[in-house]
Amino acid sequence: MLAKGSNMHHMRTWVVRLHGDEGWERVVAALGPEDAATVRSVVSVAWYPFSTQHALLRTIDRVLGTGDGELARVIGRYEADQDLTIVHRIFLRMANPAFVLEKAGDYWSRFYEAGTWIVTRGEGGTSARGELRDIEPVDELFCLYLEAYIFRMFELVGAKNVRGTHSRCRCRGAEACVFEGRWD
Template sequence: MKTHETKTKTSIPAGRCKGTLLVNLRSFVTTTRDAGAWERLVTSLPKSDRDVLSQPLLASSWYPIGVWNRALRTHARTASDQTAELKRFARYVADRDLNTVLKFALSIAMPDTIVARTGMFWSRYFDSGKVFPRMVKPREWVLTITGPTGDDEGPSAMNCGEGVCGWVEQALLLCGASTPKVTHQRCRFRGATECLSEVVW
């Protein structure tokens, strides 16, 4: 007698982002646009997202990653050059966060140290996905990013692409690198099994 095994699909848990991202996005939107820009952004989102963003946002708390992905995407769509806008925001986040939380560490950090710890920095912002830095040769590294691609499961393509590129470039500038360049060469949102970015300075 044949027995049939029923395979159940394992669901991927919803991801979360640290509140500092949402707090920085709100600050960036209101300072680069106008006082009502943040309210307009929030109003355009689904009700479940509006409910989250209408509450007091705490930098140290964790929030649903889907809220972050949709809020960032909505803001980017208001810019004439979305890629440039996302990188500009990523640099803003790095500048604000590193100059407050890690100001002393930056004062003694070398560029290699910053890149080597990108996995740790990623986990300060997201609880899903991982970054694996690897040194190729002096002043040249490769960052590999793995993680789920669902909008409510992990950081979106904007984060692994323009987000990581802009954030790492600004972090390297802050610790003394003169001409850092981060290039997103392969993306798991476009058919690759993992994201890969090249870091040189």
């Protein structure tokens, strides 16, 4: 499976903003040689192995964090901020936040070459459930990153008091990763 370089580019931008070029060099030095060569020359519009994105996220979390996955969440929120422009936010505020997840399939394909989203809205228009299927390789930190990204997108389009769970995970043997969100 391939992922667009824009995600790794955003990760690099986040690292440099908070930890400087030295922090970025520490992260790259801790990667394996092949992944290090890839991330040094990443281009936002090019496609790269999904496993390299996983390796970069894990290495950032280990080198600059505590290795508990929390930086994956922080980076997921940061990337949602970067990806959803002001124009998108204004337009999407006119729709229900569940619309964001419903359009995830189209949006997803901008960044990943594989994966299928099945989305359902809850009654009352204050919840949504999304199932992500057909992605390989799976990675727990990527799931934390994606959960934070999705729920941040809800906030960016006007959802208040967002609460969410990643109730089922491919990493724990489920057929799909399931993300469920509620808001006021």
